Amino acid sequence: MKIETFLTSYDPSDLPGTSIDPLGFEAGYLFLADKILPGLTNVANRPRYFSMLCAGAYMAGDLHNESPQVQYKKRLERITRFERFWALSNVLANKKGSYEGTDLSGLRGVTYATAVAESVIDRGDKQVDADYKLLSRQVQYGGIGMYGAVADRMRFLDRQILALSPDLGAKLAEGFIKESALPRVVWKAVEEDALVDVVVLASWGSRAHISGKPGKVEAACLRDALHLDPVRSRMTDFLAKFPEMENDSELGRLSRIHTAIEGDEQNRDLREAINTILCYEESYRWALLAFERLLWLCRQNSSPSVSGKTLKRDPIFEEVRSGLPKAVHNFLNALEKCETEHSQKNLTRLDDVKAFLQETEAACGNSWNVVERVMARHRDVQSGKFDKGRRKMPWLEYVQNERIALTTTRVGGLGHEVKEHKKITPHPYRLNSADALYNASRLR
Numbered sequence: 205m206k207i208e209t210f211l212t213s214y215d216p217s218d219l220p221g222t223s224i225d226p227l228g229f230e231a232g233y234l235f236l237a238d239k240i241l242p243g244l245t246n247v248a249n250r251p252r253y254f255s256m257l258c259a260g261a262y263m264a265g266d267l268h269n270e271s272p273q274v275q276y277k278k279r280l281e282r283i284t285r286f287e288r289f290w291a292l293s294n295v296l297a298n299k300k301g302s303y304e305g306t307d308l309s310g311l312r313g314v315t316y317a318t319a320v321a322e323s324v325i326d327r328g329d330k331q332v333d334a335d336y337k338l339l340s341r342q343v344q345y346g347g348i349g350m351y352g353a354v355a356d357r358m359r360f361l362d363r364q365i366l367a368l369s370p371d372l373g374a375k376l377a378e379g380f381i382k383e384s385a386l387p388r389v390v391w392k393a394v395e396e397d398a399l400v401d402v403v404v405l406a407s408w409g410s411r412a413h414i415s416g417k418p419g420k421v422e423a424a425c426l427r428d429a430l431h432l433d434p435v436r437s438r439m440t441d442f443l444a445k446f447p448e449m450e451n452d453s454e455l456g457r458l459s460r461i462h463t464a465i466e467g468d469e470q471n472r473d474l475r476e477a478i479n480t481i482l483c484y485e486e487s488y489r490w491a492l493l494a495f496e497r498l499l500w501l502c503r504q505n506s507s508p509s510v511s512g513k514t515l516k517r518d519p520i521f522e523e524v525r526s527g528l529p530k531a532v533h534n535f536l537n538a539l540e541k542c543e544t545e546h547s548q549k550n551l552t553r554l555d556d557v558k559a560f561l562q563e564t565e566a567a568c569g570n571s572w573n574v575v576e577r578v579m580a581r582h583r584d585v586q587s588g589k590f591d592k593g594r595r596k597m598p599w600l601e602y603v604q605n606e607r608i609a610l611t612t613t614r615v616g617g618l619g620h621e622v623k624e625h626k627k628i629t630p631h632p633y634r635l636n637s638a639d640a641l642y643n644a645s646r647l648r
Contacts, residue, residue: 228585229488232557233631239477240439241634243357249637250310251644252414253351255380260286262377279366286394288334291317293409300406312346313338331399358429376425383419384412427645476547483535489628490528499617502610509609521571532565
């Protein structure tokens with residue numbers, strides 16, 4: 205049995221030659237996101253995937269007498285084949301059915317499925333099978349890889365063997381199969397790897413569409429799973445009361461909720477967590493502004509490098525020296541104000557970022573000291589990442605005569621000039637995923 209994992213706390217696997225999170229804030233942000241919306245992820249934002257996964261596992265039948273390895277293998281085979289049929293049905297519904305022109309964003313492997321559907325239509329084929337590559341690595345990047353962990357934490361299934369929970373998973377599978385009127389011929393094709401009539405598949409795709417309205421049983425299961433965790437439940441209720449506004453941002457929305465629950469002792473833990481998030485992101489954006497400025501200045505020179513003299517008199521670094529200390533002070537103060545058991549739990553996971561920010565704040569006496577702290581942090585973070593067994597290189601390095609230059613890696617960064625910390629995109633905190641689940645779970 206193979207379960208995909210992360211290689212390090214900073215970078216996900218399978219990013220050869222490039223990298224994310226150059227200053228190591230990712231692990232802290234994920235920890236804080238779990239403080240307000242535990243169990244969710246940003247990518248798992250199309251609830252119909254949970255229904256599809258459960259239905260695919262359901263089609264494998266009763267395997268409880270089999271070994272865990274056999275259970276996983278058989279359910280995996282059913283789920284992945286069902287996912288290919290389902291993806292194809294979505295595209296066919298868009299091209300031939302009532303969902304024509306509907307947005308398919310979020311459908312994993314939509315490019316491959318579209319190519320198959322267009323080929324089938326162009327040739328005038330009457331039947332189609334699921335023998336096509338949905339993704340280069342369907343298990344890792346498809347429904348199981350992107351939604352499996354969330355489905356596990358929402359108690360739809362056991363990710364280790366892909367077995368459905370009897371109260372939520374099996375009920376969701378049965379509800380989706382019945383309410384979308386899954387044709388028997390599609391079920392049989394999933395079992396036997398057989399052909400399905402194109403018209404039948406397109407018709408079912410209109411009922412089982414990724415953007416479709418869930419049936420009553422499906423919606424009830426999604427609602428029960430969403431509210432299974434009390435913290436997630438309370439936070440979702442606040443998101444419903446404070447919906448996204450025009451030109452709104454996640455941080456703006458969180459700030460509105462933070463203000464609204466002032467003095468609310470029952471939700472003090474959420475207020476403390478949100479306050480920490482807001483301060484964490486402010487510090488992150490100032491720190492990343494400094495790093496992006498280094499990259500930008502290097503890229504403006506044919507060398508490509510930048511001198512210490514230029515850095516010491518750069519106006520953006522002057523802004524960082526002024527703004528970062530206040531942001532760090534507020535972040536440290538927010539941590540001290542975490543008094544509820546929930547907000548205090550495992551706060552040591554932020555110690556790494558906390559130490560870096562404190563050291564950088566102390567270095568704000570002059571710009572070159574800030575540069576040195578940011579460079580050291582980036583080097584340490586990159587050394588903890590691997591590409592095919594080899595440590596990833598930093599994007600910047602010191603060269604002769606107090607200069608900083610791009611390394612041969614020359615990857616990463618925004619690629620354009622940023623002069624304000626507010627132009628640095630903050631981390632996403634799963635609000636869209638919670639909204640999507642809430643909307644799908646509403647009994648209309």
